[in-house]
Structure formats: structure tokens, C-alpha cells
Amino acid sequence: MKCEKCEIIVDGISVYFNSSKILENIKFEVKKGEMLGIIGPNGSGKTTLLKCIARSIIPKGRIIIFGKPIEEYTNNEYSKIVSALLPNWPNGFNMKVYEVVLMGCRNRTNSFWWEKEEDIKATEEFLKLLKVYHLHDRDFTTLSSGEQRRVLIAKSLVQRTDIILLDEPIAYLDLKYRIEIMEILKSLSKNNKIVIISAHEIDLASSYCDKIIVLNNGKIVAMGKPRDIINEKLIYEVYGINATIKWFENYPIIIPKRNIKKEELLCLN
Amino acid sequence: MLTLAKQRKIRLLIYLSFLSVLLFLSFLSSLMIGSFPLSPIEVFENLINPEKNKTISTIIYNYRLPRALFALITGFSLGISGGVIQSLTRNPLADPYITGMASGAALGAAIAFLIPIISIYFIPFFAFLGGISSILLTIFLAKKAKAGPIGFILAGIAIGTFASALLIFIITLAQEKAHGIIYWIYGSFSTSKWSDIIITLPIVAFCSLFLFINARDLNILLLGEEHASQLGINAKRLWILMLLISSLCVSSCVAFCGIIGFIGLVAPHMIRLILSSDNRFVLPLGGLTGAFLLLLSDNIVKSSINPFGEMPISTITSIMGVPFFIYLLIKKGGRYEM
Numbered sequence: 001m002k003c004e005k006c007e008i009i010v011d012g013i014s015v016y017f018n019s020s021k022i023l024e025n026i027k028f029e030v031k032k033g034e035m036l037g038i039i040g041p042n043g044s045g046k047t048t049l050l051k052c053i054a055r056s057i058i059p060k061g062r063i064i065i066f067g068k069p070i071e072e073y074t075n076n077e078y079s080k081i082v083s084a085l086l087p088n089w090p091n092g093f094n095m096k097v098y099e100v101v102l103m104g105c106r107n108r109t110n111s112f113w114w115e116k117e118e119d120i121k122a123t124e125e126f127l128k129l130l131k132v133y134h135l136h137d138r139d140f141t142t143l144s145s146g147e148q149r150r151v152l153i154a155k156s157l158v159q160r161t162d163i164i165l166l167d168e169p170i171a172y173l174d175l176k177y178r179i180e181i182m183e184i185l186k187s188l189s190k191n192n193k194i195v196i197i198s199a200h201e202i203d204l205a206s207s208y209c210d211k212i213i214v215l216n217n218g219k220i221v222a223m224g225k226p227r228d229i230i231n232e233k234l235i236y237e238v239y240g241i242n243a244t245i246k247w248f249e250n251y252p253i254i255i256p257k258r259n260i261k262k263e264e265l266l267c268l269n
Numbered sequence: 270m271l272t273l274a275k276q277r278k279i280r281l282l283i284y285l286s287f288l289s290v291l292l293f294l295s296f297l298s299s300l301m302i303g304s305f306p307l308s309p310i311e312v313f314e315n316l317i318n319p320e321k322n323k324t325i326s327t328i329i330y331n332y333r334l335p336r337a338l339f340a341l342i343t344g345f346s347l348g349i350s351g352g353v354i355q356s357l358t359r360n361p362l363a364d365p366y367i368t369g370m371a372s373g374a375a376l377g378a379a380i381a382f383l384i385p386i387i388s389i390y391f392i393p394f395f396a397f398l399g400g401i402s403s404i405l406l407t408i409f410l411a412k413k414a415k416a417g418p419i420g421f422i423l424a425g426i427a428i429g430t431f432a433s434a435l436l437i438f439i440i441t442l443a444q445e446k447a448h449g450i451i452y453w454i455y456g457s458f459s460t461s462k463w464s465d466i467i468i469t470l471p472i473v474a475f476c477s478l479f480l481f482i483n484a485r486d487l488n489i490l491l492l493g494e495e496h497a498s499q500l501g502i503n504a505k506r507l508w509i510l511m512l513l514i515s516s517l518c519v520s521s522c523v524a525f526c527g528i529i530g531f532i533g534l535v536a537p538h539m540i541r542l543i544l545s546s547d548n549r550f551v552l553p554l555g556g557l558t559g560a561f562l563l564l565l566s567d568n569i570v571k572s573s574i575n576p577f578g579e580m581p582i583s584t585i586t587s588i589m590g591v592p593f594f595i596y597l598l599i600k601k602g603g604r605y606e607m
Contacts, residue, residue: 056495079501086495095491098273099547103489106500114549120274136273159500 007032007194008053008163013061015048015218022048023059023218030196030211032162035189037209037226038198041239044215046198047087050165053196054084065163079107083159085152085166097143097151098136101127104158119158126154129184131177145172153181157188164188166197170204182208206230207251214238226250277545281554284544288557292341295564299337300329302571339461339469340567341560343522344532346473348559350515351533352540352551353480356487357512358408360418361601362594364533365400365519368421369428371528373403374516375453376432376439378524383443389464393472393517396524401516403428433528455581456527458567465525476518477556483511484548491548530583531590532559532566538597562589 006029015023023045030036038046051057055070055078063070065081073081083104095103105119115123127133130150135143140151149172156164169185170178178201186208189195199205206212206226214222214229216238222229230252235243242257300312311325319326351364358368365371377399381392410424433454440450452460480487486507489497497504519533536559540551566585573580 054499056498075498075503076501079499082499084499088493088495094541095488095546098277099488099545103492103500106485106489106502115274120272124273 006030007066008196009062009064010053011062011064013052013059013063015045015052015057015059021218023052025061026218026220028213028220028223030194032194033189033192034211035186035195035209036197037205037212038196038215039200039202039205039212040215045218046215047167048218049215050084050167050196050198051086053163054082054086054165056084056086076107079159079161081161082163082165083107083156083161084164085156085169087167094139094141096136097132097138097140098123098127100140100151101154101158104155107159107161122160123158126158129157130154130181146174146177149173150177150181157184161193163194164196166195168199169197170199170201178204202230202235202254203252226252277547280544281550284540284554285557288554288561292557292561292564295561295568296337296341299340299564299568299571300333302568303328303333304574335463335466336458336461336567337564339466339526340458340563342466342469342473343458343526343529344536344560344563345477345556346518346522346559347529347533347563348536348556349477349480349552350519351559352537352548352555353487353511353515354404354533355537356491356548356551357508357515358421359491359493360421361538361597362418362422362534363425364531365516365523366429366528366530366533367594368425369403369407369432370400370516370519371523371530372429372432372436374400374520374523375528376403376436377520379436379440379453381524383439390468392524393468393521396520397517399432400520400523401513403432404512404516451581453527455583456529456586457579457581458526458570459579461526469521469525472521473518476514476521477552479514480511480518480552481549483507484552487511487548487552488546526582528583529563529586531586531594532563534597535559535590535593536562538593562586 008030010026010028013023013026014021026049038049040046048057052059053063058071070078102115102120102123105115105123108119124133127136130153132147132150132154135147135151140148143151149169153166153169156166164185166185170181173181182204185195185197189210197205197209209226211224212222212226212229213220214234221238222234227247227250230245232243232245235241235245235254241259244255246253246255297309297312301307301309305328307325307328311322312329314321315326315329319330347365354363354365354368354370355361374396378392378396381387381395387395407421407425407428410428411421414420414424416423436453437450440453451457486502489500489502490504490507494504523529537551537555539558540554544550544554563586566582566589569585570579570582
């Protein structure tokens, strides 16, 4: 089932941690210009899957990117192909916002002292694009979660790679920025980049992504066009709740039914 | 409107020129201050024309100039290495003294001094062995103890104290004078010679150059191995290389002037507070700030001399550094992860 045109081929990867399965036999392919969304409940393996593609975790099985197994790339080569926004952002020495974003240019140039003119320009452009330019002189640690998230997205995008992995890019963001960032990612994928995101926002992911992978307990339970796979039965299987789904063109509205039983709340009394 | 990169360069230039003036003044006063005070005019006249007054030029060329230059080199190397160690261990409280590196280096150097067959040119190498093994031991202990940044500091203090105790033990057994002990444990420039500079300067120059070149990657190392690899850096190799080089840089100085505390802590943090945490600023400017602070401390030492001799230099650097350490401990102590 190898597809010639596919830039990313994930060929049956599994991840075990202390004999418990995190991911099991994951297989999928992504083509150029595609935006892929990974959804699933907490602990279903979304982040682990992204980490495998970003080479932070070495799984069992193969991942092939641009026709070459990922372990054959050097760090430097790989950083020019894949950028990733992963959790566990360390609390560094109060770096300024501008400096954090500027670091993303490290993969492009080997000049050791000052960044090249084009990198500095790109940094400022991405700061403006993600509406964090006015924060450039603030310490990163003093920002709100949403602002930090936008800065980190800018840092990932300034790497200007063909493959962009983002773990929950729209978490912490307000309504306006969610839409804006999804639009930015969508236009990136239309520019022949590959964008892979994980998200809890099924509605937004469905309306922007070309393809959705639904993970549950480390396995793929559904994969395909959002309109074809997102339905009430799937939501019940994956999340265990009854919900009504209404589609407005590409945008699903998911109305969950109240779920928690009175007896479970007894401990609150 | 100015671009962000230009704004940064302008700030850099302002601070650099300010610092150069301070450095120049403290260097000049270092040549003036001593048991035989000189006026600035006398200093300049005799620097330009050593034949003018034999006594004064002897004082300047044989005693004050090597002393001032060596204090400058040591301060520079402590300032840089402090910045590097703080970034590598991701611990704002770390510096060559607190991690036990300086004490280990002094122990190594003292052992080499006491073995008569070892040439003076190999002393920095022994100091380096002592310094690197101390900090590696500290890092190992801190990882084992899993006690976070404060555990790291405690491990460093334990190793440092142990090395200092061994140092006193060995020097006493070798029947060196008590002055020797104070010299090693608390540092002094009173015996600095041109030969010390000839040995140390090339080492410090090489190490600083290496650390400067990698300053940008050191920034990224601050984000952790995962992020560093994503940006194309071989994190493990760079980490160990930078630790080795910064420890060589400090050890070669400690070998000739003893243990000097807190310069490596204060200098880089001053740059972080005033300018930025970017190591491309922190390392060179932290080095210069360290050089200035150490020259200043040495000037205070020299101007407070009494008939029984000088006080050790760590007296002054500790008086300056400990309040700063406490400030950092309270403000940032728990906030960073090892």
C-alpha cells in the first residue's frame, strides 16, 4: 500500500512504555499540501505520535519522510525538513519574546554570531503575523498562556520547514486567535507544506483539516475526510458520551448530552 | 522605526562603551593603588617611557601591571564560565565556585605544585583535571539525589567543601606556611607574575573564543535537549564540550590565584538583568563585567593593606556576591529545573 506521492509514510509504528502500550501499529500517509488533524481523548497517544515524527521518541516500526527513513537524517538535515511545537516548554532564563522566535532560525543558517538579514526579517514578519510583535521586548515567562502559545507557534513557523507538527496549537487561545491560527495553518498547507496538528477542538479541526485521524487507546479508530467520519456513533465510541452533531457545511456543531451521574457527585457534598 | 535587531545592537554598544570606561578607570587605579601610591601622570609617564624613573617603572612593570592584567584575565574567565555553567545546568545559582569546580581545580593545582618534578606549564592541566572531576561529580550527585536546583547547589557545596578540606590537609602536611592556605582557599593576586599570564592567557583566549562561537547554540541548549535537536544541534556533544572548555578556562586561572567566589555568579546575571539573557550578550559582556568586578575588588584589597599583609580577595567578592546570591535564591531559587 506504499503510495509514491506520499511525503510522510508512517508504517506500522508502536510505542511501549514500561510494558503498557501507548501506540499500537499506527499506519497512515500524508501527501504534500495536506493538513492532517489528530483528535482523540486525553491519553490517547496524540502527542506521542507527533513526538515520534519529530524524532523525540524512537518507536518500533518505520517512518519514512521524502523517501528516506527518518533515522537516516542528521539532526541538522532533519531540522530543515521538520519543525515541531511540542509540550514541555522549559522555563529558560527569561528569554525575551524576540529572542525565543529568533532561535527558530538556527536550522537555516550556520552563521554562528548574528542571524542573516533574511532571518531577522522573517522573524519580524512572523511576530507580526501571529500578533505578538508588540510583546517582543517582554520576558517570555511573563506572558499569558495564550500569548506564549502564539510565540511558540511563531518560533516553529520561522523554521520555514516543509513539514510542520503542532501539538494543540489552539489550546489556550481565544475565539479570534483560534480562527486566525487555523487560517494561517490552512494557507501554509495550500502552499504545498504538510501541516499536522493535534487538537481537542473537533469542530475547528474538522472544518480546516483535509484529513482527520481519530485515536483511542493508542489505536486509529477512524481516518478520512472529516465529513465522512465524524458522527454521533464515533463520538460515543471514543469519548463515551451521547452527542448530537449538526453540520453547517464543513463545520460540525457537537452538542454533548449531560453525562455525569448524580451519584458520582455525592463526594462534593 | 528601528528594527529589533538594530535596537539590540545599539543597547549593546551603549553598555559596552560604559563598561570600557569603567574598566579603563579601574585598570588605571589598579596601577596607582598600592603601598607606594602613584599619581595617574606618573603612571602614564612611566608606562610610555620606562627609563624615566627606574623605581616607579620597576613597581609598575614587575608588580602592578602583571597583577592588574592577571586579575583582568581571571575576572574575564570567571564571568564567561559562570554564564556558561548557569546555562548548561539551567541553574541560575550555579557558578564555578558554588559547583565545586574552583575548589577542585585549586586542589589539583596544589597537588601539582607540591610535586617538584611537575613543570609550571602543566599546572593548569592538573587544575583542569581537579575542576572537571568536581563539577561532574556535583552533576552526578544532583541527578542521583533528584532534589532539583537547590539539590544541585547543595551537592556543589558538599564537593567544594570536601575539596577545600583536602587542600588544607595536603598543604598542612607539606608544611607550607599558613599564608599558603589562605592564598589557595580565598584567592590572592599578590604573587601574580608575568609567567602566570604567559601560561594562562593563551588558554583563556582559546576557551573564550570557543565559548563565544557557540554562544548562540548555548541559548538553544537552554531549551533542553529535545528542542535543541529539533533545531539541528547535537545537544549531548555540545553540552559536554562546553562543560570541558569552561572548566579548563576557570581552572587555568584558579591554578595561579586560588579560589575566588561569586564573580562568576554576579557578572553574567548583571548582563541578564540589564540587557538580555541572550548568551551572545551574556558571555562577552559578562566576561568584561567579571574583569571589572575583580579589578575593583583587588583595588579594595590593595588599598586596605595593613602591616600584617593583605586580606584575601574572596572577602570582597563574597561581600559583593552573597547578597546577590540570596536575592537570586529568593527570587528564582525554585523556578528552574535541572
